[in-house]
Every structure is written in structure tokens, then in C-alpha cells.
Amino acid sequence: MSNDAPLRIEGLRAGYGQADIVHGVSLSVARAEMVTIIGPNGAGKSTLLKAAAGAVRPRPGSSVTVAGREVAGLPASEIARAGVAYVPQEANVFRSLSVRENLELGAWSDRRRIADGLARVHAIFPVLSERAGARAGLLSGGQRQMVAFAMALMLEPAVLLLDEPSAGLSPVMVDQMFEAIIAVNRTGVAILMVEQNAVQALKISNRGVVMAAGAVAATGTAADLLADRSVAELYLGAAR
Numbered sequence: 001m002s003n004d005a006p007l008r009i010e011g012l013r014a015g016y017g018q019a020d021i022v023h024g025v026s027l028s029v030a031r032a033e034m035v036t037i038i039g040p041n042g043a044g045k046s047t048l049l050k051a052a053a054g055a056v057r058p059r060p061g062s063s064v065t066v067a068g069r070e071v072a073g074l075p076a077s078e079i080a081r082a083g084v085a086y087v088p089q090e091a092n093v094f095r096s097l098s099v100r101e102n103l104e105l106g107a108w109s110d111r112r113r114i115a116d117g118l119a120r121v122h123a124i125f126p127v128l129s130e131r132a133g134a135r136a137g138l139l140s141g142g143q144r145q146m147v148a149f150a151m152a153l154m155l156e157p158a159v160l161l162l163d164e165p166s167a168g169l170s171p172v173m174v175d176q177m178f179e180a181i182i183a184v185n186r187t188g189v190a191i192l193m194v195e196q197n198a199v200q201a202l203k204i205s206n207r208g209v210v211m212a213a214g215a216v217a218a219t220g221t222a223a224d225l226l227a228d229r230s231v232a233e234l235y236l237g238a239a240r
Contacts (some may be wrong), residue, residue, distance in 0.1 A: 004068035006031050006190035007052070007084070007159045012072075013059035014051035020059065021047040023214040029159065029190040034181070036222065038198040038235050039211035045194040046089065048211070049161045052192070053086035054079040066159060081109055085157035089164040092148035095137030099128055102136050102147050106154030117154035124180050125150055142173030149180060160184065162193040166200075178204055198236050202226050210235060 050056040054076030064072040122129040195201035210218040
């Protein structure tokens with residue numbers, strides 16, 4: 001893979017205080033590729049995404065490049081301007097604001113792109129057009145996840161980092177969320193996703209990464225990981 005891959009992470013270490021949670025992780029995501037990270041709770045999956053997005057500062061010596069540009073350690077706003085959009089699992093919308101106001105905030109760095117951005121996200125999430133004036137805090141959990149996802153798309157990112165996009169959703173909403181992820185990926189956006197719904201996530205992904213104890217335990221095509229008996233027994237459970 002070329003050095004100008006949309007996202008390349010090399011030797012990334014990160015944590016909180018003096019404790020490292022992520023220990024030297026390396027991975028990359030190509031244009032229009034979807035990579036899912038799976039693993040047990042506490043494996044460092046969410047911390048990895050936060051460090052890549054600038055929400056947690058990586059340790060010295062870590063490398064995160066976006067289209068060949070080194071962004072490790074830059075403020076989250078600069079990493080976003082470089083083309084990375086991050087959707088955290090929690091606290092990902094402004095509950096007191098309307099759906100439309102949330103989406104407009106998604107275009108914070110270039111308000112000239114609001115109209116085009118709204119057209120794009122409404123095509124993916126028609127319900128957000130219907131609920132444009134509704135306060136985000138009054139939406140269902142699934143609709144709030146849609147708002148958070150749509151906010152991240154307002155500036156046409158090259159890379160999308162998704163932390164547990166299906167968490168807390170009903171089975172119907174889970175299916176709708178994964179359909180939206182597929183639709184966005186098909187436009188050429190590189191997606192790196194952390195997801196506990198491992199089987200369903202791997203089924204729509206190109207590659208998978210298994211993390212355990214802050215490090216990469218296994219990596220391969222999504223199909224290979226789904227077929228790997230040891231991966232299935234440890235991380236995929238019985239629902240295959």
C-alpha cells in the first residue's frame with residue numbers, strides 16, 4: 001500500500017496518565033476500504049481511535065498519517081481539517097440543539113458547504129430531513145446515532161472513524177446503520193470501525209483487526225477471520 005493511504009498508523013502508543021492502553025499498534029486503511037477492529041472490552045480499541053482522531057494524545061514516536069501527512073499529536077481540529085471524521089460512541093450530539101443545527105455544526109470549518117452537505121446526508125438518512133427541527137435530545141437512540149454519523153459526513157471526510165456505531169440500537173436500527181455505513185464506504189470514504197457486533201461488521205468489511213491487551217493479536221481479510229476457528233471461539237461467540 002502506498003504511503004499516501006488515507007490512513008496509516010505505525011507504532012502507535014497511547015493511554016491515560018502514565019498508563020499505556022495501546023502498545024505499538026500499526027495498521028492502514030486504503031481508499032474505499034472498510035476495516036473493522038474487534039476484541040474484548042479493555043483491549044484498547046476505542047483508545048486507538050481516539051488517538052488517531054486527536055481526542056487522546058499519542059505517545060512520542062507514534063505515527064498517524066493522513067494521505068501522507070503526519071498528524072500524530074496535532075489538535076483534533078487540525079486532524080479533522082486533514083480529512084478525518086470521528087464519531088464517538090457517547091456524547092456525540094448536542095442534545096439541546098435541533099437536528100439541523102447539529103448538522104450545520106458538522107460543517108464548522110467551511111459553512112459554505114452546508115447546503116451540499118445537507119443534501120448528501122439527507123439522501124442517506126431521509127428521517128433527518130423529516131426531523132430537522134426536532135431537538136436532538138428528544139430523538140430515539142438510533143436517530144441520535146444517525147445525527148452523529150451525519151455530522152461527521154458534512155465536510156466529506158476522506159477517513160471515517162466509527163466507535164461502536166450499533167451500540168444500543170434495536171435490530172432494525174442496527175441493519176439501517178450498517179446499510180448507511182456501506183453506502184458511505186461505496187462513495188470512496190475509508191472507514192475504520194470498532195464494533196462489538198463483530199460478525200455483522202466483518203461481513204461488510206474488507207479486512208479485520210483483532211486487538212487484545214492493547215496490541216494487534218490477529219489481522220486478515222474479513223472472510224478469513226470469520227472462518228478462523230480460534231478467532232470465532234475467542235471473539236465472535238456463537239452468533240455466526
